[in-house]
Amino acid sequence: MAESRSSSCAERSLFARIQAVVRRIPRGRVATYGDVARMVGLRNGARTVGWALASLPGARATPWWRVIRSDGTIAPRPGAGEQRRRLVREGVAFHDGTVDLTSHAWRSSR
DNA sequence: GGCTTGACAGCAT
DNA sequence: CATGCTGCCAAGC
Numbered sequence: 001m002a003e004s005r006s007s008s009c010a011e012r013s014l015f016a017r018i019q020a021v022v023r024r025i026p027r028g029r030v031a032t033y034g035d036v037a038r039m040v041g042l043r044n045g046a047r048t049v050g051w052a053l054a055s056l057p058g059a060r061a062t063p064w065w066r067v068i069r070s071d072g073t074i075a076p077r078p079g080a081g082e083q084r085r086r087l088v089r090e091g092v093a094f095h096d097g098t099v100d101l102t103s104h105a106w107r108s109s110r
Numbered sequence: 111g112g113c114t115t116g117a118c119a120g121c122a123t
Numbered sequence: 124c125a126t127g128c129t130g131c132c133a134a135g136c
Contacts, residue, residue: 014133051132079117114136122128
């Protein structure tokens, strides 16, 4: 295989791919960084996903707030409070500051 | 070219 | 249950 990881038919930057995946998350559901990473083709690129979301130009229509940690907690970053507020507003149930992934973990059909 | 940083995940202590 | 270290991927300097 000549292709390494990039330079393929759909040469979309990880940036665009990650955004696309995050946009696919239905309202009232959440996904973890590791899950999103796998959806874009990375096995352990959870950090890469964080990098992409952190680099978001302006969020636009990217529901970054639907992306949380694998523990069901929210990253300790400025705006985490708002993130939790948005999730709650969408119908996500929090349990002692933790999202109930058992009920809200979004499973993409790959 | 290589080192550092970053919205992480998983395992060991 | 809390803390620490390592592994992985990409961008910035």
